Amino acid sequence: MPIEPTADVWGALLASCRIHGNMWLGKLAAERLFKLRPDRAGTYVALSNIYSAAGRWDEAAKLRRLMNDRGVKKEPGYSWVQVKNMVHTFSVGDISHPQIEDIYAMLDKLAGQMKTAGHVPNTNFALHDVDDEQKERTLYHHSEKLAIAFALISTPHGTSIQINKNLRVCVDCHTATKFISKIAGREIVVRDANRFHHFKDGLCSCGDYW
Structure with missing residues (x-):
């Protein structure tokens, strides 16, 4: 490059390495980011995802310990949806909503x-060294899936659904939402920390790059 790469450039490269499973280059990009932005939790999470996808659980665990040692905190993920002028917020594995049984029933159906x-289910980026069945259960209970399931049971058929998330939508939720948009016949708009995703008929406006 004719200019010195910024943290955003290295971050984009790291995200690409996560998508394509390039561990060596991803580690290099993360090391640059650790120097430029040592407080950015997303760097640790992205590299940990790369290690986990490769089955390198020891490296992933070391990275999480490094986060703790440096006092870097990952912001908890949550999603919210507005239905009838009321905002409903969900976190992963949430059981606090008064309609949670109906929500989980819809998730099982989906x-x-x-x-x-x-x-x-894409379990490659699950951060925990557990069996695939447990990973799948955890994936199905991500906050954006809970929000979408609630919207499906709370709004008329055919209406669009608008979801917000404070973090970047994960790979499996992105793929699942494409399937849901086609199965349910709904347009689903998800606004995550990076961009808008417009899902319709099994496709997303981002073209699967975000």
Whole structure:
């Protein structure tokens, strides 16, 4: 490059390495970011995801310990949706909502329909060294999926759904939302920390790069 790469440039490279599974280059980009922005939790999370996808659990664990040693805190992820002038907020595995049984019933229904349609949960980026069944259960209970399921049972068929998330939407939730938009016949707009995603008929406006 004719100019010195900024933290945003290294961050974009790190995100690309996560998508393509390039561990060596991802580690290099993360090391540059640790020097430029040592307080950025997203760097640690992205590199940990790369290690986890490669089955390098020891490296992922060391990275999480490094975060603790440096006092870097990952912001908890949550999603929210407005229905009938009321905002409903969800976190991963949330059980606090008064309609939580109906929400989880809808998630179970969607999981079966998505599986029939060919969806395979992407457990590559799960941060915990647990069995695949547990990883899948955790993925199905992510905050954006809970928000979408609630919107599906709370709004008329055919209406669009608008979800907000404070962090970047994960790979599996992005793929699952594409399936849900086609299965449910809904347009779903998700505003995450990076951009707007407009899901319709099984496709997303971002073209799967975000």
